[in-house]
Amino acid sequence: MGAAEAVLMDRIYRRQRHFYDITRKYYLLGRDRLIDGLAPSAGGRVLEVGCGTARNLVAAARAWPQARFYGLDLSAEMLATARREVRRAGLEGRIVLARGDATAFDPALLFGEPGFSRIFLSYSLSMIPEWRAALRRSLAWLEPGGELHIVDFGGQERLPAFFRAGLRRWLRGFHVRPRDELEAELRILAPAEGRLARFDRPFRGYAQHAVFARRFRP
Template sequence: MAAEASPLPGYYRFHARIYDATRWSFLFGRDRLVRLAAEAVARDGLERPVRAAEVGCGTGRNLLALSRALPGASLTGVDLCRPMLERAGRTVSRTACAATLRCAAYGPDTFAPGSLELIIFSYALTMFNPGWDTALEAAREHLAPGGILAVVDFHNTPAGWFRAWMGVNHVRLDGHLVPELQSRFQPCRHEARPAYGGLWRYFLFLGRK
């Protein structure tokens, strides 16, 4: 997703200021994803520090949680939106989280092939329109053999008006991601859960390269 083609930097120029104060009310499953991803990687018993990245790291909330779940891990946060990354920088600077932050569009050249044991997408892929398929192919290339891809995101909704409203907010909500994840990665875990009485569903996916 090219930086110059994306509307997201402008969108988050305002939303970065209120993101953590508001998103807890509908970005469900993030803590569970971090915990399950850390457990999956830890079970592999790597002798070197885990190399992990979050694509669309936003304010750094998940990086902080990941640093606690995987002490000593080498963490990188990638985000296209500088206002969000500036918030992430302040988040990690006040803690023991030693994450590297990169302001860039995620793509094939972001990391070296096979250089990561874990890649996380948390409510990011449904906003990569176009570009979600390129991001998945890049993630597969960047993961080492046996590496884990961990995703939590919006899945679908029966309400046409809500799908349209989410589209205004740059989110595609039509269930397109899960089949593509399952076709590219060996599924380890897949959950789909309702939110707000079934107004929409979100999903959690862990897959292995």
């Protein structure tokens, strides 16, 4: 991802960011389930890649007060809203935000941190053209024994065909493409990187939810 993608994201969200959370709560399903499953240790560092308005970070910081939270996003427009929401929640001391590319970020440069015990992506992989590179980048900065949590659009395989076709046509208008190969890609990564601890397709396949555990170094 690069400058062109950043311009596109800012154009998409320049107006949408003002009502994003009100509308998305009806169809970005499974986000709170992901947050409930993070379970970071005391003092653990948790990163959201593609943090958007910081809705998830605020919820996660309230759910897990013993941890520290970080968020990165490519869109300066979204980050403006995120910073406002973090201030409004009174969580400036526990949530740090930075502009960064999901496929090329360095936490030492962005946050002064060496890595994270938890990293999560919530409905962001489907908006990242080089989504496989984003997966690998996240795993690269995950501490040994840490976990990568993902929720995103699934294949809708147990929903009516007309619904699936209409949903995907509508999502394409927002440059969103469900990553049907996500489970296969995580299984490819598993032998070298860790193990796929969980993968399911809730809401009749509307969403897909994964937890990937990073292996401990010998």
